[in-house]
Amino acid sequence: xxxxxxxxxxxxxxxxxxxxxxxxxxxxxxxxxxxxxxxxxxxxxxxxxxxxxxxxxxxxxxxxxxxxxxxxxxxxxxxxxxxxxxxxxxxxxxxxxxxxxxxxxxxxxxxxxxxxxxxxxxxxxxxxxxxxxxxxxxxxxxxxxxxxxxxxxxxxxxxxxxxxxxxxxxxxxxxxxxxxxxxxxxxxxxxxxxxxxxxxxxxxxxxxxxxxxxxxxxxxxxxxxxxxxxxxxxxxxxxxxxxxxxxxxxxxxxxxxxxxxxxxxxxxxxxxxxxxxxxxxxxxxxxxxxxxxxxxxxxxxxxxxxxxxxxxxxxxxxxxxxxxxxxxx
Amino acid sequence: xxxxxxxxxxxxxxxxxxxxxxxxxxxxxxxxxxxxxxxxxxxxxxxxxxxxxxxxxxxxxxxxxxxxxxxxxxxxxxxxxxxxxxxxxxxxxxxxxxxxxxxxxxxxxxxxxxxxxxxxxxxxxxxxxxxxxxxxxxxxxxxxxxxxxxxxxxxxxxxxxxxxxxxxxxxxxxxxxxxxxxxxxxxxxxxxxxxxxxxxxxxxxxxxxxxxxxxxxxxxxxxxxxxxxxxxxxxxxxxxxxxxxxxxxxxxxxxxxxxxxxxxxxxxxxxxxxxxxxxxxxxxxxxxxxxxxxxxxxxxxxxxxxxxxxxxxxxxxxxxxxxxxxxxx
Numbered sequence: 001x002x003x004x005x006x007x008x009x010x011x012x013x014x015x016x017x018x019x020x021x022x023x024x025x026x027x028x029x030x031x032x033x034x035x036x037x038x039x040x041x042x043x044x045x046x047x048x049x050x051x052x053x054x055x056x057x058x059x060x061x062x063x064x065x066x067x068x069x070x071x072x073x074x075x076x077x078x079x080x081x082x083x084x085x086x087x088x089x090x091x092x093x094x095x096x097x098x099x100x101x102x103x104x105x106x107x108x109x110x111x112x113x114x115x116x117x118x119x120x121x122x123x124x125x126x127x128x129x130x131x132x133x134x135x136x137x138x139x140x141x142x143x144x145x146x147x148x149x150x151x152x153x154x155x156x157x158x159x160x161x162x163x164x165x166x167x168x169x170x171x172x173x174x175x176x177x178x179x180x181x182x183x184x185x186x187x188x189x190x191x192x193x194x195x196x197x198x199x200x201x202x203x204x205x206x207x208x209x210x211x212x213x214x215x216x217x218x219x220x221x222x223x224x225x226x227x228x229x230x231x232x233x234x235x236x237x238x239x240x241x242x243x244x245x246x247x248x249x250x251x252x253x254x255x256x257x258x259x260x261x262x263x264x265x266x267x268x269x270x271x272x273x274x275x276x277x278x279x280x281x282x283x284x285x286x287x288x289x290x291x292x293x294x295x296x297x298x299x300x301x302x303x304x305x306x307x308x309x310x311x312x313x314x315x316x317x318x319x320x321x322x323x324x325x326x327x328x329x
Numbered sequence: 330x331x332x333x334x335x336x337x338x339x340x341x342x343x344x345x346x347x348x349x350x351x352x353x354x355x356x357x358x359x360x361x362x363x364x365x366x367x368x369x370x371x372x373x374x375x376x377x378x379x380x381x382x383x384x385x386x387x388x389x390x391x392x393x394x395x396x397x398x399x400x401x402x403x404x405x406x407x408x409x410x411x412x413x414x415x416x417x418x419x420x421x422x423x424x425x426x427x428x429x430x431x432x433x434x435x436x437x438x439x440x441x442x443x444x445x446x447x448x449x450x451x452x453x454x455x456x457x458x459x460x461x462x463x464x465x466x467x468x469x470x471x472x473x474x475x476x477x478x479x480x481x482x483x484x485x486x487x488x489x490x491x492x493x494x495x496x497x498x499x500x501x502x503x504x505x506x507x508x509x510x511x512x513x514x515x516x517x518x519x520x521x522x523x524x525x526x527x528x529x530x531x532x533x534x535x536x537x538x539x540x541x542x543x544x545x546x547x548x549x550x551x552x553x554x555x556x557x558x559x560x561x562x563x564x565x566x567x568x569x570x571x572x573x574x575x576x577x578x579x580x581x582x583x584x585x586x587x588x589x590x591x592x593x594x595x596x597x598x599x600x601x602x603x604x605x606x607x608x609x610x611x612x613x614x615x616x617x618x619x620x621x622x623x624x625x626x627x628x629x630x631x632x633x634x635x636x637x638x639x640x641x642x643x644x645x646x647x648x649x650x651x652x653x654x655x656x657x658x
Binding site for chain 2 (some may be wrong): 090101
C-alpha cells in the first residue's frame with residue numbers, strides 16, 4: 001500500500017473558519033484587505049471573539065491539492081500535524097474520507113489544531129489570519145522512511161518553511177527522496193511566503209526539486225524580476241519544471257528551453273476563485289504521475305482550475321474527471 | 330439586561346455537518362431520501378466514517394430563528410445544551426457573535442455537542458441524521474427564573490419533546506410564563522416530530538401557547554386532517570395564533586375567525602430552501618414583538634423566507650431589514 005503512493009503531501013494542516021465581515025471590521029483588527037498574516041493564540045482568540053458566525057471546513061493549500069488529487073483517483077498520502085481535538089478529527093476525517101492515507105496520528109498534547117480565519121468582505125475579497133498551532137510542532141521525526149514510504153512524488157508546501165522545525169522536516173524528506181525513486185515537487189504558497197524564504201526555495205530548487213508550482217506573482221518574487229517573461233527566462237536556467245499559473249490567462253510550463261503555453265478554459269460565471277491554484281496543482285500532478293505530456297498536464301490543470309472557480313468551496317469534486325477530455329492523451 | 334429580552338429560545342443546540350452524497354450512499358446507510366432520523370453515538374460515528382469531507386456550521390431550527398432574530402436587531406436569549414468541546418464552542422461563539430445572550434454554560438462532562446449530518450444528493454434534497462448528544466441532557470434545572478429571566482416570548486422547539494427530560498424542561502418554561510407577562514410560542518419542527526408528540530402539542534396549545542409556527546404539512550398532521558382548509562378550520566377553534574407557511578404559496582395566519590393570507594415574495598433564483606421556515610419565524614416574531622399587525626408580521630416573514638432561499642446558508646443575514654419595506658407599518 002505504502003509503496004504504491006503516487007503523491008505524498010507535507011504541509012500545514014489547517015481548518016478554515018470562514019466569516020463574512022465588513023470593511024470596518026478589517027480596520028478594527030488592523031488587517032489590510034487581502035493580507036495573509038500569522039497570528040498567535042491570544043490574537044487568534046481575540047479575532048475569533050470579534051468575528052461573526054462562521055463556517056468551518058478543512059483547508060490548507062497543499063492539503064487541498066492532496067484532497068483533490070485523491071478525489072479524482074490519485075493514490076495520495078499526507079503528513080501534517082493536527083491535535084487530537086475536534087478540528088483535528090474533522091481534518092483527518094475529511095482527508096481519509098477521500099482515500100488519503102493520513103500518516104501521522106493526531107498529537108495527544110501540545111497546541112490545538114491550526115485554523116485560518118478567512119474574512120470575506122462584500123466585494124468577495126479574502127483576508128486571512130492564520131493560527132498555526134499544532135503545525136508549529138512538525139519536525140524531523142515526523143518524516144521518516146516509515147511515515148513517508150516511497151511515493152513517486154513528495155509535494156512540499158512553502159508555508160512549512162514558516163514553522164520552526166519545518167526546514168529540518170523538509171530536509172528529512174529530501175534525504176528520503178535522494179535514497180529512492182522519489183521526486184520532490186514544491187508549491188510556492190504565496191508571494192509573501194516566497195519573499196520570506198526566497199534563498200531557501202532557490203537552494204531546494206537547485207539541488208532537489210523537480211517541479212515547482214506557483215502563480216506569476218510568486219515566480220516574479222522568487223526570481224526578483226519585474227515581468228513573467230523575465231521569470232520564464234530565469235526558470236529556464238534550472239534543471240526543473242516550472243508550472244506557472246496566470247489566472248484567466250491560463251498557464252505557462254517551463255522546462256529548460258521548452259515552454260508550453262496553455263489557455264484558460266472559458267468560464268460562464270466565477271463563483272469563488274479560492275482554490276483554483278490548488279486544483280490546478282492536483283490535476284497537473286495527476287497528469288504528471290500518469291506520464292502525460294506537459295501540455296496535457298497543463299490542460300488538465302486549467303480545466304480543474306476553471307471547474308473549481310465555478311463552484312462554492314476550494315476542493316476539487318470527484319466527478320471532475322468525468323468532464324475532462326482525457327481521450328486525447 | 331435580562332429583563333429586556335424579547336425572545337428566549339429553548340431548543341436543541343446542534344452543529345450541522347453538511348456533505349454531498351450520491352443516491353447510492355443513502356441506500357448504503359439505509360436512509361430514505363428526505364428523511365430525518367435520530368441516531369445514537371455508534372451510528373453517528375459509523376455514518377460519519379462513511380461520509381465524504383464536510384462543512385460544519387451552527388444549526389438547529391429554533392437556534393437558527395433566534396440567530397436570525399438577533400441578527401436583524403431583536404434582543405434574543407437562548408437556552409440549549411452543548412458540551413465544552415470544540416463544536417460546543419463553535420455553537421456558542423456563533424450565537425454570541427450575533428448578540429444572543431446564551432444562558433447556559435457548556436457542560437464539562439456528559440455527551441458531546443449534538444450534530445446533524447445533512448446529506449445533500451445531486452438533486453439538492455437533504456437527508457438528515459441527527460445525533461442529539463448533549464441535547465439529551467436538557468432538564469428542568471436548566472430553565473429557571475435565573476436562566477430564563479422575563480422575556481416577552483419564550484419560543485419552544487417541537488424537537489425538545491424528543492429528549493428524555495424535555496417535557497419537564499418545557500413545563501418549567503410554562504410555569505415561568507404563567508408567573509409573568511411572558512407568552513409562549515411553539516415551532517412545530519417537522520411533520521414526523523408532530524406525529525410523535527401530537528397530543529402533547531395540542532395540550533400545550535390549549536393551555537399555554539399563544540403562537541404556533543409551522544408549515545402546512547405540520548398543521549395537517551397536528552390536526553389529523555387532509556387539507557390546509559380543514560387545518561385552518563380546526564385552528565380557528567383555539568385561543569391561539571397559528572402562522573402557517575406554504576412555501577411558494579406564501580402563508581396563512583389564523584387567529585380565531587380572522588384569517589390573513591400573505592403571498593410569497595417573487596424569487597429570481599432559488600439557491601437553497603434550507604432555513605426558509607426558520608427565517609420566516611425570526612422575522613414574524615420581530616414584527617410580533619414590535620406590535621405590528623398579523624398582516625405585517627406575515628409580510629416580514631415572507632420577505633425573510635424569500636431572502637434566505639436566494640442565499641447559501643440557513644441563517645438570516647444582518648442587512649436583511651435594510652431591504653424590507655417597514656415604512657408601511
